Amino acid sequence: MDMRLLLGLVTGIGFGFALQRAGFSRCNIVHRGLWLKDFTMLKVMLTAIVVGLVGAHLIGTFAPDLVHFKVKSLYLWGVIVGGLIFGIGIALGGYCPGTALVGLGSGVGEGVSAVLGGLAGALAFIFAYPVLKPVLIEPADLGKVTIPSVFGSPALPTALIVAALLVGVIVGLGRLEQKGASR
Amino acid sequence: MAMRELIRSRTEIGLWSQLPGWLRWGAMIGLVQIFAMVTVGPLGVSTAYPQFVGFVLDRIFPGFAQDQSYLREIGAQIGWEVMLVFGLFLGAMLAAALSRWRNRSLGLQISVAPVAVKGFTDGKLRRYARAFLGGFLFIFGARLAGGCTTGHILSGLTQMALSGLVFAVAAFGSGMLIAKLFFREPTKE
Numbered sequence: 195m196d197m198r199l200l201l202g203l204v205t206g207i208g209f210g211f212a213l214q215r216a217g218f219s220r221c222n223i224v225h226r227g228l229w230l231k232d233f234t235m236l237k238v239m240l241t242a243i244v245v246g247l248v249g250a251h252l253i254g255t256f257a258p259d260l261v262h263f264k265v266k267s268l269y270l271w272g273v274i275v276g277g278l279i280f281g282i283g284i285a286l287g288g289y290c291p292g293t294a295l296v297g298l299g300s301g302v303g304e305g306v307s308a309v310l311g312g313l314a315g316a317l318a319f320i321f322a323y324p325v326l327k328p329v330l331i332e333p334a335d336l337g338k339v340t341i342p343s344v345f346g347s348p349a350l351p352t353a354l355i356v357a358a359l360l361v362g363v364i365v366g367l368g369r370l371e372q373k374g375a376s377r
Numbered sequence: 378m379a380m381r382e383l384i385r386s387r388t389e390i391g392l393w394s395q396l397p398g399w400l401r402w403g404a405m406i407g408l409v410q411i412f413a414m415v416t417v418g419p420l421g422v423s424t425a426y427p428q429f430v431g432f433v434l435d436r437i438f439p440g441f442a443q444d445q446s447y448l449r450e451i452g453a454q455i456g457w458e459v460m461l462v463f464g465l466f467l468g469a470m471l472a473a474a475l476s477r478w479r480n481r482s483l484g485l486q487i488s489v490a491p492v493a494v495k496g497f498t499d500g501k502l503r504r505y506a507r508a509f510l511g512g513f514l515f516i517f518g519a520r521l522a523g524g525c526t527t528g529h530i531l532s533g534l535t536q537m538a539l540s541g542l543v544f545a546v547a548a549f550g551s552g553m554l555i556a557k558l559f560f561r562e563p564t565k566e
Contacts, residue, residue, distance in 0.1 A: 201416045202457035206464020207471070208409045209420065214472035216402035226563045228549070228556035238403040239531060245407020246535035250414050261411075262418045266523050266533060268540035273529075276522025277547025280515050284548065285555035287511020290526040291519055292422040292465060294512060299469030303501070304508040311512025316426035317434075318513070319520040323447035326521060341537040356537055 210296060218293040219300035225288050231374075233367040240364050244357045251353035269335040272326075287311065410535055417457050419532035423519035424451055425462040432459070518548075 216238045217223050226232035253261040284290050287308045289297055294312060297305020342352045393401065413420045431453025435442040442453035519525035522544050524533065530548075533541020 198417060198457045199455070199460045202460030203464040203467075205409060205413045205416070205420070206461035206466075207468035208412070208464075209406065209461070210465035210468025210470075211472045212402045212405040212409060212468075213465070214469040215476075216399060216406070219469065219473060222563065224552075225556060225560065228552045229560075229563050230553075231563050234399050237399040238406065239526070241400055241403025242406035242410060242531055243534045245404050246410035246414075246531070247537070249407065249411040250535055253411070253415065261414050263414070263536050264418045264532075265536050265538045266529065266540045268538070268543060269523070270543070273522045273540055273543050274547050276518045276520070277529075277544040278551040279518030280522060280525065280544075281518075281548040281551030281553075282555050283511045283513070283515030283518055284526075285511070285552040285560070287508045287515055289508070289511065290422075290515055291426065292462075292525065292527050294515075295422075295462060295466045296469040299466045299471075300473035303505060307505040307508035308512035308515075311509035311514075312426050312516040313430055313512075314509075315513035315516035316430045316520065319517050320427055320431065320445050320447045322517075323445070327446075330521065336539075339539045341539070344539065353537065 209292075210299060213293060213296045214300060218289075219296045219302055219305070222288060224284055224290070224293070228285055233371055237364055237367055240360050240367075244360050244364075247353050247357050247360075251350045255350040265338040265340055267335055267337055268339050269331050269333075271334055272330040275330055283315075406531070410531065413461075414535075419528070419535065420461070421458060421524060421528035421532060422462055422465070423516055423525040423528060425458040426516050427451060427520060428453055428456070429459050429462075522547075 213219075217234055218238075223232065223235055227235035250261055250263070254263065280290075287294065288304060289308045291312060294305050294308035298309050299305075341347070341356065342349045345352070410420055427447065428451055431442045431445065431448040431451075432455055435448075435453050442448040515525065519528075522529060523540070524530075524544065526548075529538075529541045529544040533544065
């Protein structure tokens, strides 16, 4: 088997295992998160970002050939409109594209249904792309902008500051949860 | 039986198990992200959906992938992205099977408290239909935006990309609005 395929499979297994254990198999975790009743979802994501942020930029600074960055373009209309549609989708479905598969793998009926819906949505997008591209994707494309590229700041120190801020947010969310529980 | 007891007592020893679940598994996802970036590139999930659809339809209707400009751009092949998503499904299945096996003596099952919609008694069919519609919209929206929770938020913020930040604000904003407008307040689990 092609090495890339095997790497994809191994990476996916680790990712799926961790997502399942973090509690994303149940579709109500998203719902509770959107109602700000449960910050589990946010805390898992923020922790993952902090670890990835520090790790990737440490490697990127001392051994730049060892790590692959791939920043997505900020084409304003597509990212905003797509994000708004995406938000409606996760509120209705209780999953996102990754966790729907976790639900499917855990044998939750909604997960099966959401994955099938996702495949239908993918087909619809394939057909809609030629129409949407000139309207929402090509105009107002600001390119691959990042916080260091905007401020002209060095990557690793900026990453450490952002990571520290995110840790602050995680601690703050924990405090909020305790307050909510004692009420 | 003895084997199961042994595994349970083994895994409950040590610092690892004392940490809260969100910290353990969040950190694990961060390590998976680093592994992905060192080997191939940042994690992403939603591209695999149209790639897989394109791959299957191209087998049924030869030439389909060539005719669609989107599939010419992203490719309609079983590559790293689709294998990652297939692995994601397998990993979740493995984790679910292991916890069922370990908790069998306790009688625990994965149960989902139904999410209640305002003004409706939420039947099974309605819940499945809503999940289908949700799935349709989250892939359509993710493809329009160029990424989903994984590609834009997890991988995007890991690289301090502004696109990820804008996507996160838009997605949580509309998600919270829809949840407040159409769904009942969730009860304690």
